[in-house]
Amino acid sequence: MQPRDDDIYASAPLRRLLDAQTCVLKQGLQRCFGAHALLLGASSDDVPPALPMLGCWTSLHLSGSHYRGDLRAAADEPLPFVDDAFELVLLRHALEVAPLPASLLDEAIRVLAPGGVLALTGVHPLGGWSPWFCWHARGRPRALQMPWRLRHQLESAGLAVEQMQRVGSALPGLKTAPQALAGTFGGGYVLVARKRRRLATPLRLNPSPVRVPANSRLSPGTRRSAAL
Secondary structure, three states: OOOOOOOHHHOHHHHHHHHHHHHHHHHHHOOOOEEEEEEEEOOOOOOOOOOOOEEEEEEEEEEOOEEEEOOOEEOOOOOOOOOOOEEEEEEEOHHHHOOOHHHHHHHHHHHEEEEEEEEEEEEOOOOOHHHHHHHHOOOOOOOOOOHHHHHHHHHHOOEEEEEEEEEOOOOOOOOOOOHHHHHHHOOEEEEEEEEOOOOOOOOOOOOOOOOOOOOOOOOOOOOHHHHO
8 A cells, every 4th residue: 555645745646636627727817917816725845826917925834823934923824915915816625724714714805805816725525535545644634525515605705706616636656637527527626716806885866056147157067956
């Protein structure tokens, strides 16, 4: 039996899955633009995808009960960013290692700017990867997420899901995967959602009184109701 890796996300099967997820994501994220983006990963080796219209990336990874990377913070506390701070938030397998996955998802939505994109990747719990993943992660808590449940949570929070699909080979030992099989039995998933923009509240204009000249004629464009 294949020995367990010290870092499951550094194993060859998961590196191939991560590469497949990145290729799929880059197609949908090429049009994302803005000044700030956030990467939350499960491994210290995670690097942001090259997206030409995004400015500055903040990169963090989960290590036990803390975030490491560009800053350090406790993972069981709110993310140390203001509301609406990022035009793109990428959670790359982060929910699998988060102490509180639901809270992390809520925080990702909070720091996402209106009109911004939230992208999620992970190992699909239904398929040939789940037993392999659970055995390799033994002794280290991991929580595989159901994509349809994540979709429901995002839609309940007011996000519009734009993409949800399975990605990668059907089994960890397979190095390549036919496109048809990857879409049905792929070991990972990609989920992309957009945060709806806030609706502007129209202002009610109150008519101001207009003084009628002595000849009782109003200038062009003046409403008679405003003079009454």
